Amino acid sequence: AQKVTQAQTEISVVEKEDVTLDCVYETRDTTYYLFWYKQPPSGELVFLIRRNSFDEQNEISGRYSWNFQKSTSSFNFTITASQVVDSAVYFCALSEVITDKLIFGTGTRLQVFP
Amino acid sequence: GAVVSQHPSRVICKSGTSVKIECRSLDFQATTMFWYRQFPKQSLMLMATSNEGSKATYEQGVEKDKFLINHASLTLSTLTVTSAHPEDSSFYICSARLSRGVKNEQYFGPGTRLTVT
Numbered sequence: 708a709q710k711v712t713q714a715q716t717e718i719s720v721v722e723k724e725d726v727t728l729d730c731v732y733e734t735r736d737t738t739y740y741l742f743w744y745k746q747p748p749s750g751e752l753v754f755l756i757r758r759n760s761f762d763e764q765n766e767i768s769g770r771y772s773w774n775f776q777k778s779t780s781s782f783n784f785t786i787t788a789s790q791v792v793d794s795a796v797y798f799c800a801l802s803e804v805i806t807d808k809l810i811f812g813t814g815t816r817l818q819v820f821p
Numbered sequence: 822g823a824v825v826s827q828h829p830s831r832v833i834c835k836s837g838t839s840v841k842i843e844c845r846s847l848d849f850q851a852t853t854m855f856w857y858r859q860f861p862k863q864s865l866m867l868m869a870t871s872n873e874g875s876k877a878t879y880e881q882g883v884e885k886d887k888f889l890i891n892h893a894s895l896t897l898s899t900l901t902v903t904s905a906h907p908e909d910s911s912f913y914i915c916s917a918r919l920s921r922g923v924k925n926e927q928y929f930g931p932g933t934r935l936t937v938t
Contacts, residue, residue, distance in 0.1 A: 744929075750912055752865075752929040798864065807853065807918055809927060811864045 709734045711801050711812035719818045720789050728784045728815045730799030736760075740802040741775065741782045742809070747795040755797075758782065789819045824848055825917050827930035834905055834937055842900045842933045844915030850895035851917035855927060856888075859912040871898045905937040 710733040720726045732741065743755040756766060758775050766773045770787045786793055799812040824847040834840050844854055852873050857865040869879045869890050877890035887909075889901040898917075902909050912934050916927040 749931075750914075750934070751931040752914065754929070757926065806870070807855075807927065808867055808870065809855070809865075809916075811866075813864045816862075 709736075709801055709803065709810045711799050711810055713797075713799055713812035713815050715815045716813070717816045717818070719820065721820050722790060723788050724819075725785060725787050726789050726817065726819075728786075728797050728799075728817065730782045730784065730812060732780050732782065732799070732801045734780075734801060734803075736803065738804045740804070742800040742802065743773065743782075743784050744798045744800065745795045746798060746814070752798075755784075786817075789817075791819050791821055793817060794819045823919055823926075823928045825851075825915065825928045825930040827913075827915055827933050829933060830931060831934045832936070834935070836906055836937055837904055839901055839903045840905055840935060842902070842913055842915075842935070844898045844900070844917070844930050846896045846917040846928070849917070849919055851898075851919070852895060853918040854892060854898040855916045855918070856890060856898075856900050857914045857916070859914060859932075861912075865914060868900075902935065905935070907937045910935055910937045 712731045739760045741758045745753040763775050772785045774783045796814045796816045798814045800809045802809050826845045828843045854871045856868045858868050859865045867880050868883045869877045871877045871890045871892040873892045879885045892898040912932050914932040916929045919926050
């Protein structure tokens with residue numbers, strides 16, 4: 708069965724600290740996609756990244772970076788120099804290639820204090 | 822591009838009434854749309870997959886007679902919560918798939934907050 712685990716339910720940091728959000732997934736598929744979404748208090752999901760299972764290169768986008776490790780089935784997300792605007796719930800998700808169904812983790816609530 | 826809208830954004834209804842939520846892809850055609858449900862401080866759970874011109878596929882445990890899904894056109898899917906009860910109060914989010922294959926992308930609507938009194 709497909710499963711996404713985000714063990715950290717809540718993280719609090721002070722502005723400018725770096726923070727890493729963990730994501731561990733389970734799947735029997737050899738081809739799959741992994742995603743990160745941000746959900747601010749307004750509720751709208753904001754797409755952050757999509758990574759396919761064949762691309763293990765780490766990615767950096769501004770203050771955001773992602774570490775995909777197939778060997779440990781992990782897809783961790785790091786925010787460098789966090790800002791108050793980063794406060795939100797972050798979801799990691801796994802997608803089945805054939806059905807496109809998204810399986811979401813339980814989310815990590817990040818609070819960044821000034 | 823790839824904008825998905827939902828209407829209404831918020832709705833309050835009385836127990837026993839039905840509520841219709843619309844999901845529209847504004848600038849692209851979506852053969853497939855997905856409906857998710859999110860309880861407060863919880864994750865998103867897929868309710869059903871809606872394919873244009875055919876019956877929706879419901880996830881296990883989702884009552885298809887209670888949550889009616891219609892995908893009559895390539896830009897519109899509707900979710901009707903029939904005979905709503907307070908336990909149906911939730912945040913409903915739709916997404917639309919832009920294309921199949923490598924991209925495998927879904928674009929999410931802003932969500933509809935349903936409160937049943």
